[in-house]
Amino acid sequence: MRRPHSLPPWLSHALRAQRAPVPWPAVVRGALAGGPLLLVAVAAGRPSSGVLLALGTLLAGVNDRPGPRLAAVSRLGGPALAGALGMTVGSFVGGALPTGALIAGIFAVLGLVGGAFSAIGPVASSAGTQFLVTVAIGAGMPLPEPGWQRALLFAGGAAWLILLRLVLPSPVRANVRTKGLGYLYDGERAAVASVYEAVARLLDAVGGPEAQARRVALTAALDQAQDALRPGRSAATRRLRRQYSAALPLAEAATALAWAGQPVPARAAQGPRRLAAAVRSGEAPGALPAPARADAGLRALDESLLRAAEAFDGAAGHLPSARRRASASTLLRRVAGPAGREYGVRVGLSFGASAAVAQALHPLHWYWLPATAVFLVKPDLGPLASRALCRAAGTVAGAVLFAGLAAVLPQPFGLVALVAACGALIPVATRHFAAQTAVVTVLVLSLVMVGGEPQASWGRITETLLACAIVLVAGHLPLPGRHRGGGVRVRLAVAHDAAHAYVRHVLSESAQGAQGAEGIDRHGRWALRREAYRTLAQARAAVDLAAAELPVLARHSDGSRQVTVVLERLVDATTACAVQVDDTGRVPEQHARRIDVLLAELAA
DSSP: OOOTTOOOHHHHHHHOOOOOOOOHHHHHHHHHHHHHHHHHHHHTTOHHHHHHHHHHHHHHHHTOOSSOHHHHHHHHHHHHHHHHHHHHHHHHHHHHSOSSHHHHHHHHHHHHHHHHHGGGOHHHHHHHHHHHHHHHHHHHSOOSSOHHHHHHHHHHHHHHHHHHHHHSOOOOOTTOOOOTTGGGGHHHHHHHHHHHHHHHHHHHHTTSTTHHHHHHHHHHHHHHHHHHOOOOOSHHHHHHHHHHHHHHHHHHHHHHHHHHTOOOOGGGGHHHHHHHHHHHHOSOOOOOOOOOOSSHHHHHHHHHHHHHHHHHTTOOOOOOOOOOOOOHHHHHHHHHSHHHHHHHHHHHHHHHHHHHHHHHHOSSSOOHHHHHHHHHHOGGGSOHHHHHHHHHHHHHHHHHHHHHHHHHSOTTHHHHHHHHHHHHHHHHHTTSHHHHHHHHHHHHHHHHHHTTOOOOHHHHHHHHHHHHHHHHHHHHSOOSSSOTTHHHHHHHHHHHHHHHHHHHHHHHHHHHHTTOGGGOOHHHHHHHHHHHHHHHHHHHHHHHHHHTSOHHHHGGGTTHHHHHHHHHHHHHHHHHHHHHHHHHSSOOHHHHHHHHHHHHHHHO
């Protein structure tokens, strides 16, 4: 029950900012990305080409997040290629067709397809967004270059940022030993080390009020490490994958101890912390603390530490298999499923309507309104009302700031310096959508002014407010069929199936364990546990997002949070059972009763 003076969820979400250290490598990349390219183009007398190059770095930079370098190639490159395609399509539509209802209809169809495609996953969502944004820019921004040159320049700008992402070294601790191209794996190394650190933090919290939150943080660390590690034949890759695999039984034992709720000896967390330091430094972990083997959970923790120490010493260990990629038919089902249909329809309505209004207001420069609508309707950025409020506030702040700066800065080189400064600020501003919007607004207004468009800060404020109104209306329109809350229902169904698959496997191991330890498939069990916790985390995120919408939308996900809570308890209890099966070969009666109660509660 909410306190009388507490803010509504949608407003508190809009005021909430993320806390994180300054990502200095991303700041440096941002400063070296769009600004220098624009400077070279302006000096060469081709400012419009520089605008397209800088736009490519801008949209790639919005997706630039801390993580493995090599994974950034697909995470940034895929959306960049989609953006180049969108630039080509938009240039053709804007140049070959008369403005008006026909273009608005085409935009609505493209929005439907791009929105539905975004339901596949995060990279597909970024690709769909960049495709639609560049369609709007290609059609509504008058530029002298033909469509194919616009696409090449845009892709070239994104490729420049990806090159910086791969080449520029990150600040590394002095005691980290890397040889040759070893720095390329600093993101993977940090991800694996964070898993061991999360295990240690969970052990510290066992028996206390923070245990559940630490278990959730461990799941997040395991998810990030699993995504970071790609199959490869290099020695560094294989070593990191072995170290990650050795962390899985440690995570299982720590989760079982947290479920039991009995405090553990303080030295229990020392072993995982030494292993985390060894991952970061590349050195041997040294002597591990003396074991504590008072119960099944502590015995499992001790055995897992011993196996992990062997893996760190170079012993051949199990290499975890990569997550199975979804087949083409599975991807198509996601696109055509409830979440894809709901998002696609709302993106299509917003994109088409905003294009129609924009063309009526500005027949020549009408790209801003539909491009803004695409970013607003994107659910990855928070609840709808929160997105609209932050976008409006950020645009007003950015436009006012730019109007003042444009009046005093020398042109065009003062604006080029402003582009470089904003590129450096984007990684910091991502902590809050309004701050990010303000920085991007200043950057884009600088670009279009360098490209020859007159200063139009106040017009951009009006168009942004119109986009907010269009998206809010489209986001709250009732749709035929059972579209509402489709994303939440899909996530819950996937988590439900993964949890039950894990439960069935562990219970079947009880019968096999009675015949000997060789009958237990631990690697298969760990893979199922990972999938259960991963899908639960995704379901929880979807439920939290839906709950922070306005009441008219939030009511469609009523009861979902209780389902995720029961599923989490079920998976935690099953993990505790798995540890007992390893120790005794059977499921204790109290554990079996607890699982039965949770299954009955879930069915109800």
